[in-house]
Amino acid sequence: MSEFADKAELIKSKLQEREEFVRESWVKAMEARLVRDELVKCHRLEGVNHLENCRWLSDKYNSMLKENKVKGYKKIDV
Numbered sequence: 001m002s003e004f005a006d007k008a009e010l011i012k013s014k015l016q017e018r019e020e021f022v023r024e025s026w027v028k029a030m031e032a033r034l035v036r037d038e039l040v041k042c043h044r045l046e047g048v049n050h051l052e053n054c055r056w057l058s059d060k061y062n063s064m065l066k067e068n069k070v071k072g073y074k075k076i077d078v
Contacts, residue, residue: 021071028068035061 039061042054 025069025071028064029070032061032064032068035064 035057039054039057042057043050046053
């Protein structure tokens with residue numbers, strides 16, 4: 001009986017890790033979305049000068065697009 005309890009506990013912890021990993025991935029993706037929304041606002045407010053005044057925001061958004069992709073918990077080798 002102890003073996004089954006250990007196995008069940010292992011499966012529960014593995015599922016918990018997966019959920020946390022996917023949740024963190026989604027949080028990072030939503031952060032990128034918020035930065036994009038702020039970038040759109042900045043472009044609208046600044047008008048012609050948006051290239052100079054919103055550059056830091058666009059650089060941040062570009063870096064977030066590269067890093068903050070939604071990832072699953074499985075790794076598939078091709």
